[in-house]
Amino acid sequence: MRRIGIMGGTFDPIHFGHLVTAEKVQEAFSLNEVVFVPSGNPPHKKNRLVTKAVHRLAMVKLAVENHPGFSVSSVEIEREGYSYALDTVDEFHRIYGADTALFFITGADAILETWHKADELMAKCEFIAATRPGYHFDEEHVLPVAYQDRVHVFRETALAISSSQIRRLLGDGADVSKMIPQSVNNYIKTHGLYEKESHD
């Protein structure tokens, strides 16, 4: 049976924290492929201007090109209105076949969010929650018992990198070349992204 990981996120911008987590999870859970799915208009980030989807998608494409077993999907960007994880999981089952095992990969912060139609979602895919520096995760206390066998906690030491930190550093004109692939850094410079007060 094919095993596919879905790595959803805003990716504003994508960074080594995302990429290294995806690599380690892919290996640990024997996933045939990890598909990065940049969000369109994320419901939980209403209050912040998110960089245009075309740029976020372009940066994810640059970051995963030439990486075997990684790919990108624009299903959420192409969808009208808000996307929920459940919509994306249903779409992946249509694309890859109903018998494909789907694993939704999230950081420990994201697993603690409220998921739309959580029962249905957990029935259709398993979750891999990667611990992340700065976010405490204690599965016995934070996950409903019904979901505990559908959520795998991945306790590898993750890189302490976040997109918000990168945006802040770039706004101050600082160097972020150790946190993101060079191709992504070049793209950011070419398009003048994350310069102060700019969220294009």
Ligand code: ATP
């Ligand atoms: P922001 O700071 O804007 O929230 P972010 O770095 O959290 O950005 P997102 O696009 O929000 O990036 O994250 C996409 C997914 O990747 C989420 O599930 C998030 O928990 C996870 N993630 C982000 N950074 C890391 C990291 N350093 N280690 C492990 N998982 C991460």
Ligand code: MG
């Ligand atoms: Mg985040």
